[in-house]
Amino acid sequence: MTSQTKSVDTTKAPEMLSGAAMVIRALADEGVEYLYGYPGGAVLHIYDALFQQNKVKHVLVRHEQAATHMADAYARASGKAGVVLVTSGPGATNAVTGIATAYMDSIPMVVLTGQVMSHLIGDDAFQETDMLGISRPICKHNMSVRRPEDIPYLIKKAFHIAQTGRPGPVVLDIPKDMTMPNQKFAYHYPSEINLRSYQPKQQGHAGQIKKAVTALLAAKKPILYAGGGVIMGQAAEELTELAQLLNLPVTNTLMGLGAYPAGDKQFIGMLGMHGSYEANQTMHHADLILAVGARFDDRVTNNTKKFCPDATIIHIDIDPASISKTINAHIPIVGLVKPVLTEMLAVLKQKKKKLDTTALQSWWQQIAQWRAVHGGRYDSATPLLKPQYVIEQVSKITKGDAYVCSDVGQHQMFAAQYYQFNKPNRWINSGGLGTMGFGLPAAMGVKLNYPDADVVCVTGEGSIQMNIQELSTCKQYGLGVKIINLNNGYLGMVKQWQDMNYESRYASSYMDSLPDFVKLAEAYGHVGIRVTKPEELQPALERAFALKDQLVFLDIHVDPKEHVYPMQVPGGAMNEMFLSKTERT
Amino acid sequence: MRHIISVLLENESGALARLVGLFAQRGYNIDSLNVAPTDDPTLSRLTLVTQGNDQVIEQISKQLHKLIEVVKVSDISEAAHIERELMLVKVKANGNQREEVKRCADIFRGQIIDVTPTTYTIQLVGTSDKLDAFIQALGATPILEVVRSGASGIARGEKTLAL
Ligand SMILES: Cc1ncc(C[n+]2csc(CCOP(=O)(O)OP(=O)(O)O)c2C)c(N)n1
Numbered sequence: 001m002t003s004q005t006k007s008v009d010t011t012k013a014p015e016m017l018s019g020a021a022m023v024i025r026a027l028a029d030e031g032v033e034y035l036y037g038y039p040g041g042a043v044l045h046i047y048d049a050l051f052q053q054n055k056v057k058h059v060l061v062r063h064e065q066a067a068t069h070m071a072d073a074y075a076r077a078s079g080k081a082g083v084v085l086v087t088s089g090p091g092a093t094n095a096v097t098g099i100a101t102a103y104m105d106s107i108p109m110v111v112l113t114g115q116v117m118s119h120l121i122g123d124d125a126f127q128e129t130d131m132l133g134i135s136r137p138i139c140k141h142n143m144s145v146r147r148p149e150d151i152p153y154l155i156k157k158a159f160h161i162a163q164t165g166r167p168g169p170v171v172l173d174i175p176k177d178m179t180m181p182n183q184k185f186a187y188h189y190p191s192e193i194n195l196r197s198y199q200p201k202q203q204g205h206a207g208q209i210k211k212a213v214t215a216l217l218a219a220k221k222p223i224l225y226a227g228g229g230v231i232m233g234q235a236a237e238e239l240t241e242l243a244q245l246l247n248l249p250v251t252n253t254l255m256g257l258g259a260y261p262a263g264d265k266q267f268i269g270m271l272g273m274h275g276s277y278e279a280n281q282t283m284h285h286a287d288l289i290l291a292v293g294a295r296f297d298d299r300v301t302n303n304t305k306k307f308c309p310d311a312t313i314i315h316i317d318i319d320p321a322s323i324s325k326t327i328n329a330h331i332p333i334v335g336l337v338k339p340v341l342t343e344m345l346a347v348l349k350q351k352k353k354k355l356d357t358t359a360l361q362s363w364w365q366q367i368a369q370w371r372a373v374h375g376g377r378y379d380s381a382t383p384l385l386k387p388q389y390v391i392e393q394v395s396k397i398t399k400g401d402a403y404v405c406s407d408v409g410q411h412q413m414f415a416a417q418y419y420q421f422n423k424p425n426r427w428i429n430s431g432g433l434g435t436m437g438f439g440l441p442a443a444m445g446v447k448l449n450y451p452d453a454d455v456v457c458v459t460g461e462g463s464i465q466m467n468i469q470e471l472s473t474c475k476q477y478g479l480g481v482k483i484i485n486l487n488n489g490y491l492g493m494v495k496q497w498q499d500m501n502y503e504s505r506y507a508s509s510y511m512d513s514l515p516d517f518v519k520l521a522e523a524y525g526h527v528g529i530r531v532t533k534p535e536e537l538q539p540a541l542e543r544a545f546a547l548k549d550q551l552v553f554l555d556i557h558v559d560p561k562e563h564v565y566p567m568q569v570p571g572g573a574m575n576e577m578f579l580s581k582t583e584r585t
Numbered sequence: 586m587r588h589i590i591s592v593l594l595e596n597e598s599g600a601l602a603r604l605v606g607l608f609a610q611r612g613y614n615i616d617s618l619n620v621a622p623t624d625d626p627t628l629s630r631l632t633l634v635t636q637g638n639d640q641v642i643e644q645i646s647k648q649l650h651k652l653i654e655v656v657k658v659s660d661i662s663e664a665a666h667i668e669r670e671l672m673l674v675k676v677k678a679n680g681n682q683r684e685e686v687k688r689c690a691d692i693f694r695g696q697i698i699d700v701t702p703t704t705y706t707i708q709l710v711g712t713s714d715k716l717d718a719f720i721q722a723l724g725a726t727p728i729l730e731v732v733r734s735g736a737s738g739i740a741r742g743e744k745t746l747a748l
């Protein structure tokens with residue numbers, strides 16, 4: 001291919017490429033460095049084209065689900081779409097969980113799935129699955145290739161749709177006969193694309209922004225509620241400036257952690273089901289909620305009928321369908337959060353007004369009182385290692401600057417609560433779908449693209465076993481991820497619900513026959529360290545982070561009885577919470 | 586409340602499946618659905634009749650807008666509009682019944698478009714309500730088959746739903 005490129009000297013003569021070569025070439029022209037995937041019959045022409053060039057590098061995972069999470073996590077860390085290539089049938093169905101995970105969290109991703117030859121579609125051919133049908137409800141858009149010469153356009157279109165508006169995964173299904181190596185077509189990669197039926201809004205409505213500023217300035221008990229839209233919309237800087245200009249209390253959603261620095265005094269913690277006491281109280285009693293790139297998810301609002309009775313709601317979001325979906329917004333603003341916040345700042349600076357200082361001061365006093373009630377305390381008077389303590393120590397040793405990729409369960413909530421995220425794009429977790437098995441592949445995707453950064457996978461003995469096979473991929477590509485396995489011997493989050501709602505009947509939440517994780521890590525060629533006592537933690541962490549390029553699996557045995565608190569009372573208002581096993585609001 | 590939603594859609598394979606799928610996924614109901622290409626063969630016009638309170642209808646219209654192939658969406662029942670549905674009814678028509686059915690069809694301005702010694706096939710155009718009323722009016726006449734197109738709609742006056 002390279003020699004062919006060289007022989008074409010005139011810029012006018014179109015380059016002739018096979019469909020397979022066009023797939024790879026289009027990715028290269030799009031600036032894609034890594035492609036995560038797994039080969040199989042339907043994509044072998046594409047793999048052969050991949051082999052014959054060196055611009056796009058391929059990462060061979062051990063299960064297609066991992067490829068999707070790697071691509072997804074790369075997107076979460078970088079803001080750019082990750083790209084996946086899998087074969088038809090089982091390859092495609094294995095990718096489904098990863099596509100749904102990205103869709104629920106609005107993560108840009110392009111998934112190329114092989115398909116049987118066009119003339120066999122519908123015949124129940126070998127490894128045929130209707131991937132367009134399967135993926136339709138779990139992706140932003142999907143398409144199939146009908147003519148090989150359309151491939152460059154369709155790939156451009158896939159990136160365009162994935163990365164603009166409210167981002168999301170796009171699936172492109174490629175029948176094998178679209179990639180025949182001996183059939184060549186003129187290649188041209190479009191520099192941009194314009195779709196008459198898809199024109200996402202950018203700027204917010206100027207009149208609405210003015211109205212929002214007026215309402216904000218009149219507030220006596222305001223709160224800034226920021227979500228994942230601020231992270232993906234790269235607007236953390238503007239958000240922070242706005243919050244500090246007006247001295248607003250800030251809460252982040254699970255997806256928004258890092259949008260506002262956790263170490264700052266105006267930060268009152270995460271809100272929602274396992275949010276901080278002060279964040280949930282502040283939200284509940286607010287007279288004005290400025291919601292930015294957040295979607296009033298049911299894990300945030302608790303019972304919508306009892307939600308924040310006194311609040312005027314300003315809602316900024318790129319997706320009009322997210323506005324007034326569960327909670328009615330009084331002042332909706334549709335647009336990208338970055339330009340909208342920039343415009344709000346401009347209006348504010350021009351007005352040169354601030355909020356009523358006395359009112360704001362007494363609001364902050366009230367918040368300080370709420371802070372004193374719980375303040376993230378946990379019972380540390382036991383000889384057992386507390387999972388919260390482990391996260392605090394990881395936060396310290398990495399100076400709050402690591403990429404923290406989490407699995408799903410209690411450990412995820414502890415990581416969200418106790419790791420101090422001071423920068424956006426550092427907290428990488430499956431918030432919407434809650435996919436166990438996400439953590440390790442996610443950490444791999446980040447480490448591959450940010451080799452000098454500390455990348456941590458916070459996981460549990462349940463979750464890690466859902467994609468444990470990827471330890472082999474880590475070895476192959478030298479991915480020095482630090483795995484913090486908060487091993488409580490239980491599907492802890494399930495157990496917590498059984499403790500609270502089923503009189504501790506532990507139906508299938510006990511993790512029996514666990515492997516020796518240290519030996520397992522060693523079997524894959526990595527370093528394993530077991531930690532069972534509090535005094536062993538510090539040296540183990542130091543050793544792990546000193547081994548820069550090595551994967552270290554820290555199997556940390558923590559208190560199996562621990563629960564995540566605060567926890568909202570089901571069916572209650574925002575501010576109705578359990579604070580410990582014995583206290584509730 | 587009953588709403589008539591008009592959609593201008595890219596005439597591409599998969600577009601209709603996506604739109605119908607959206608209703609199933611989000612639990613919105615479809616009373617009727619009618620779709621065909623327009624004078625511009627790259628565009629389809631779709632009329633969908635659904636039920637819901639204002640909030641549900643607002644969500645439906647926003648969610649429709651989000652579909653990549655949807656060009657325009659309008660709730661035409663919000664303003665003055667015209668609604669028409671086509672119905673073909675095959676009834677048993679013997680002896681005295683033949684006169685009666687014919688009279689009934691005339692009253693509703695229906696046309697008998699196919700005749701056999703024992704049956705009539707009647708074509709009727711009107712609002713969905715009118716078609717319902719005709720079926721009621723047939724009374725004891727045995728109905729053999731009913732085919733309805735679902736409502737099509739268009740705004741009155743100069744308002745258009747076009748590119
Ligand atoms: C794929 C998948 N299956 C099931 C669940 C339901 N689930 C949520 S948390 C959890 C337990 C996780 O256990 P573990 O990884 O050990 O974490 P812990 O809660 O003990 O910290 C389960 C089973 C899920 N989120 N994802």
Ligand SMILES: [Mg+2]
Nearest residue numbers: 460461490492
């Ligand atoms: Mg566990």
